[in-house]
Amino acid sequence: MAKAALLTLEPGLGGVPALARTVYRMLTRVDHSPQVIYRASGDVPTTSKWAMLKYFLSTPPLRALTKDSMPAIAVADYPLPPRYQYHLLRLAGSELTAPIAVAVSGSSHVGLPLALADRPYVLWVATLYEEELKGRAIAGDEWANAFMQHRDWPILQAQEQLVYEKASVILGLSPTTTEQIAARWPALKPKLRTVVYPVDTRLFVPNNSIADPPxxxxxxxxxxxxxxxxxxxxxxxxxxxxxxxxxxxxxxxxxxxxxxxxxxxxxxxxxxxxxxxxxxxxxxxxxxxxxxxxxxxxxxxxxxxxxxxxxxxxxxxxxxxxxxxxxxxxxxxxxxxxxxxxxxxxxxxxxxxxxxxxxxxxxxxxxxxxxxxxAREHIEAELHAAFADAFGNVY
Missing domain, CATH: 3.40.50.2000 (Glycogen Phosphorylase B;)
Known part of the structure; x- marks a missing residue:
């Protein structure tokens, strides 16, 4: 059994948390001991600057807790400039040195502490950051449009590329994601593969009972x-x-x-x-x-x-x-x-x-x-193969 560091977004609803739960459960089923590490952005009060200040003065940088039934380290999400935000997970320190490490997120940035540590890790991503922001901008998100003009935008792009380049194995969540990564950075193709979210085919089953009215x-x-x-x-x-x-x-x-x-x-x-x-x-x-x-x-x-x-x-x-x-x-x-x-x-x-x-x-x-x-058994076999390639006998 080996410890595993699982760097991801804050557990909860949505696609990325579902991916993180998938990795956590898979690792525990093969007797490893994963720990989730995330920025606790959802805990930061937004009612006033005073409430935010009190929160950060009273909250330690790291908190060990259970989140979504998983052991976790919550890192205080200090209001830093964008170029520094993905460095915050480095506060987890020795927790990042676990023999097994994986970053699961939308874009690759959450894996920045692993890339800077120059250590093996698996990276499972859903999209390129620019594609995400373009989608938000088309939908009318003024922040997304403005951020792509921000002075820190080139730095965020460089961080994204570094995380890809340092990863041992890169998993694109869909064929489209994999194609976009390969088109942007052709040199990554040898360590790039597609692994889609696994479906629980025993839970999600047809029953041929159509509602009336439809x-x-x-x-x-x-x-x-x-x-x-x-x-x-x-x-x-x-x-x-x-x-x-x-x-x-x-x-x-x-x-x-x-x-x-x-x-x-x-x-x-x-x-x-x-x-x-x-x-x-x-x-x-x-x-x-x-x-x-x-x-x-x-x-x-x-x-x-x-x-x-x-x-x-x-x-x-x-x-x-x-x-x-x-x-x-x-x-x-x-x-x-x-x-x-x-x-x-x-x-x-x-x-x-x-x-x-x-x-x-x-x-x-x-x-x-x-x-x-x-189906889950097919996708988990692909995940096991990726982790075995990245960590060898440790896995």
Whole structure:
């Protein structure tokens, strides 16, 4: 048994925390002892500067705790300039010298302490940082657009590259992510491979019980502007004219007031259910009883909810926003449409709703694809191989 340092974002909801839990559970199943190390950004009060000052004066730089049922080291997220933020995890000191080390995140930056230590580590990433910020900027995130003009932006890009160059093995979360990394830094190709999020095919299963009235489904962290919920609402308003019994269910986050206001403005608020956070059992039921899963995102490293939907036999319509192109087989397990195209989304939904036999065939094909390529046992075998290549007999 060996200790393992798992550097990641703050545990909680979302795709990256799900990846971190996957690595943690895999390591514990083979008798290693992983410890999560993260910046505790969610603990910092934002009500006032005085509240923030009191917090940092009373909070030690490092706290050992249990987070999301995992032993963890929470590093105080001091308000430093961007160029220094990813250095904060270096405060973990000796915890970073564990025989096994892995960085799991959206972009590569969380692995900076491991790169600077010049030690072996596995890097599992969802996206390039520039791609993430471009997606946010398109969605109207003024901070993202401004940050790419910030004086620290070139430094963040250099840090990102360093983490890639120093990694022993690089895992891209989707074929698109892997292709983007290889295109940006061709020299990394020999240590670059694709490992997609593993699906629990025993939990996410079809049951062939479609709800009446039927509903479209989206599950996502809809407060992230990249999820582009407004596009789905506008398309649904038009689809609803042709299919007046159809509902739309959106789960994962409580909606922003502006999102609710848009549904009201479009006249479909009584036909849209904002389910918010739901239990895992409820989530599975939502997938199982839906007619169609619709994913309108502007930028996505993968799209874990698409995998779960397909595992439940649910056909998918997704924008061509990055990760989904490596999951959804156009015309076979669902449809891929141009990014941010309201007319194409509306037309595609209406087209599939009018072809029940095709919906069923796509659902079956999706389930088969998940079982053959993305089931937990397949993905964990790929992860084990990556860790064995990086750490040899220690692993």
């Amino acid at each position: 509903y479209l489904l989206l599950t996502a962290r809809i407060r992230d502007p990249r999820k582009n919920v407004g596009l789905l609402l506008r398309a649904f308003a038009k689809v609803h004219v042709e299919f007046p019994r159809l509902r739309l269910v959106i789960a994962g986050d409580e909606p922003l007031p502006a999102t609710q206001a848009l549904a009201t403005q479009l006249g479909v608020d009584s036909w849209v259910d904002f389910a918010g956070h739901v239990s895992i059992d409820h989530l599975v039921q939502l997938y199982q009883r839906a007619t169609l899963f619709v994913f309108p995102s502007l930028q996505e490293g993968l799209g874990i909810s698409i995998l779960d939907a397909m595992a439940c036999g649910l056909p998918v319509i997704s924008t061509r926003c990055g990760g989904p192109q490596g999951i959804v087989e156009n015309g076979v397990t669902g449809l891929l449409i141009p990014n941010n195209d309201e007319a194409a989304l509306t037309q595609s939904i209406c087209e599939l709703l009018g072809q029940p036999a095709q919906l069923k065939a796509m659902g079956r094909a999706g389930r088969e694809k998940i079982e053959e390529q993305f």
